[in-house]
Structures are given as C-alpha cells and as structure tokens.
Amino acid sequence: MTAHDELRLLPWAGPDGKPCYLSTDDQGGYVSRLADHIEAFQLGLASQLLEQSDQVLDDETEDPEELNLLAAQLTSALRDVLRVATSRGRTPVAPVRP
Numbered sequence: 001m002t003a004h005d006e007l008r009l010l011p012w013a014g015p016d017g018k019p020c021y022l023s024t025d026d027q028g029g030y031v032s033r034l035a036d037h038i039e040a041f042q043l044g045l046a047s048q049l050l051e052q053s054d055q056v057l058d059d060e061t062e063d064p065e066e067l068n069l070l071a072a073q074l075t076s077a078l079r080d081v082l083r084v085a086t087s088r089g090r091t092p093v094a095p096v097r098p
Contacts, residue, residue: 009087011038011080039084046077 007021010031014020022031049070056070 008032008035009083010035011042011083011087035087039087042077042080042084046081049073049077 007023010020010022012020022035024032026032053070053074056066
C-alpha cells in the first residue's frame with residue numbers, strides 16, 4: 001500500500017480528531033490488516049449507501065427526515081472514502097467551488 005519509507009494514513013482518527021499514521025515494513029502486521037479490513041468495510045458501506053440514495057431519490061415521496069439522514073450518512077461515507085484514497089496514495093483532487 002505504501003512505499004517502504006512512507007507512513008500509512010489509518011482509516012480512523014485519534015482521540016483529538018487528528019489523523020493516525022502507521023510506520024511499518026510489515027504489510028501483514030496486525031494493525032495493517034485491521035486497517036485493510038476497516039477500509040474494505042468503509043468502501044462497502046459507501047457502495048450500499050449509493051444504492052440506497054438512488055432508491056430514495058427515485059421515490060416520489062420526499063421525506064425531509066429521510067433525506068437529511070441520507071445526506072448525513074453520505075457525507076460520512078464520502079469522508080471515509082477520501083481518507084482511503086489518500087491512504088492508498090491517490091490524493092483527491094481539490095473540490096471545485098461554483
């Protein structure tokens with residue numbers, strides 16, 4: 001995942017909300033495997049939320065509470081996916097503001 005001399009951004013934040021990093025050459029170590037599993041879970045959840053959002057948006061009834069919940073879940077999932085992309089060395093492109 002990371003080059004030999006690079007730190008790996010982990011898929012969780014520290015107690016103060018700051019990023020956590022792992023420095024190791026052992027890709028099969030416990031923390032590396034745990035991070036891999038959490039990243040896979042996060043990506044799977046994002047995929048499920050995307051499918052759910054298609055269903056909610058196709059539904060003719062617009063329930064504001066359901067839309068707010070979906071927006072909050074999608075925001076959280078997007079944050080996780082961006083962290084995974086950054087961790088894997090694919091620096092996200094800066095957002096374009098209208």
